[in-house]
Every structure is written in structure tokens, then in C-alpha cells.
Amino acid sequence: MGRQKGNLTEEEVLKALLNAIGDTISQDKRYYKKWIGKIASAIKKLELKNYDFSDNVRVLDIPIPVISDNYDKLSKFVMELPQKIVDSSDEINGYIIVIDEFQLLKNVEDPEAFFWLIRSFTQKQFNVGYIFTGSVSKTADIINIINGQKGAFGGRLIQLNLEPFTFDETKKYIDEKSNNLKFTDEGFKRFYNCTRGIPLYINSLSSILPNNIICDENIIKETLQLNIDQVAIIWIYIWGRLSQGEKDFIIYLLEHDGAARATLDKQLGYSKSSITRFIDSLSNQRIVEFSVDKKFVLADKMLQFWLKIKFETMRCYPL
Secondary structure, three states: OOOEOOEOOHHHHHHHHHHHHHHHHHOOHHHHHHHHHHHHHHHHOOOOOOOEEEEEEEEOOEEEEEOOOOHHHHHHHHHHHHHHHHHOOOOOOOEEEEEOOHHHHHHOOOHHHHHHHHHHHHOOOOOEEEEEOOOOOOOOHHHHHHHOOOOOOOOOOOOOOOOOOOHHHHHHHHHHHOOOOEEOHHHHHHHHHHHOOOHHHHHHHHHHOOOOOEEOHHHHHHHHHHOHHHHOHHHHHHHHOOOHHHHHHHHHHHHHOOEOHHHHHHHOOOOHHHHHHHHHHHHHOOOEEEOOOOOEEEOOHHHHHHHHHHHHHHOOOOO
């Protein structure tokens, strides 16, 4: 997704979709030749006033104008394009658009209006589908915005919540997919505790463990410590886009093994409204959760492990 002045905009999201559509078309030279003229002609119709051209936004080698006052025409063009491709081609029976990490769309200027925009087009389309994927809590605000009772799709979207693998499912998965990866009983327990059955962690940790050697607890611990960035790569990305206040909040929970709200209000050094904002944001991203003993704690052990190793090796937390 593009960013403009540090903020995600609806225009940049639409241009990202347009680029993705262009990329799929360009993969097949038959479609490329058929659609290059049609798209070029449609893009030219957008240029109704004095527009500049963006150097980094291109579709099928056609520069896209930077549109500051023609959002309606841009959105209509992008949202109708998949249906036009399906209708104009005997070879293409349908078009599916996957929007990954869709929770980031909450950061656009008016997310509710943006999802209503998408719905206004999709409800009239046939053989065009949208899939929204991301790592969010079932109760995250973005879920209500898009599919809640008063959300744009009002519960009409099919919502699938993927749970982590169980201990036995993880063992079966390793047996079927790994290349001679072997464990002691305690070693596999340690492996499961580290990955918590999350496929991303299972695959990442499996890729750095030695084959044809029976991995015990110590091998797993040492391998993980030496290669933590490779396993926790998703946290490097997430950490980089958190605010300093959110990072301070996470570090406080890490160092104090969680904290009650009253304690956070007294000791964190931020206003109550800021702390509320941190809790909402981090809970929506499944970074923080409310435990049974009524404390806010970190929800992911890999994040905890990554931060602890970074502090041990660098004597400070990642910036």
C-alpha cells in the first residue's frame, strides 16, 4: 500500500489495486496486447484538469496521473475494471482480488466510507470476488467496520477464523512436510511452545533447524537465539511501524510480566487517553491481550523472545 505524507490514503490504495491488476494482466502476453490500448484510453479520460504524473505509479508501462480532485473518477475506473476484463474476455471466467493485511485500511482518512465504496460496486458485479486477509482479533474494530451489524457489508461477508495448529496437528504437519527433521519428546515440546502452532513460525523455525540430527531443547534454544530475526521477521516489520508510545507500552508489559490498567495509568508516563489508544491499537493487532488475572499482557511469545534476545545482545531494545 502506498503512503503519502506518512498517512495511508484512499487514492494510494486504489493505485495499488490498479498496479496489481496491471501486473496480473502483463503476465500473459495475449491479455497484455488486448488490454494495453483499452487501459491507456481509459486512463487518458481521467486527465480532465492539470495533473502531474507520478514516477512510481504505472500500469502496463502507462504512467498514472496524480489525481488530487478527481477521486470519484479514479475509484469508478479502478473498481469497474475487473468486471470489464471479465465481460470482455472469453478466456477469463472470473477475477479475484486479494487484499492482504486489510486491517491497515483502518488508517485511511475515512475507512467506513472506503468500505462502503467497495460494497457499492461489488454488489452489482458478477464473477468478481474480494478476499480480505490479515492478522487481527475477532473483536477488532476493523471487523465491525467492514462486516459488523452496521458495517459496510453488514455480516454478508463469509468470515473464516484460522486457529493455530494443535500439538498433534503440528507434529503431523512436521512429519509430512519437513525433510528428516527429528526431535526428542522434550525437544518437540519446546518447538511447539516456541511456535504455538502458528504456521509462519513452524515453517520459519523448521527451515533453520538441522536435518538428520535429533533436536533437543538446547539445540532449539541455541538455533533460535542465533537466528531470531529469520524466525521473527514479521515482528521486525510490525515493530518498525509502531509509534514510540506503543513500543514503550509493549516494553513495559515485557519487563513487568504484564500490568493492570491502574498500574499503567500511574507508571507508564503517558496520559490516560494515550494509554487507551495504545490498548485499542495493540489489541486490534493481536499484540496485547487481557489475561484471566485482569492484566494486559503480550499475546505472542515470539515477540517476547525476540525483544529479550535483542536486549541481551544489543543492550537496548530495537528502535
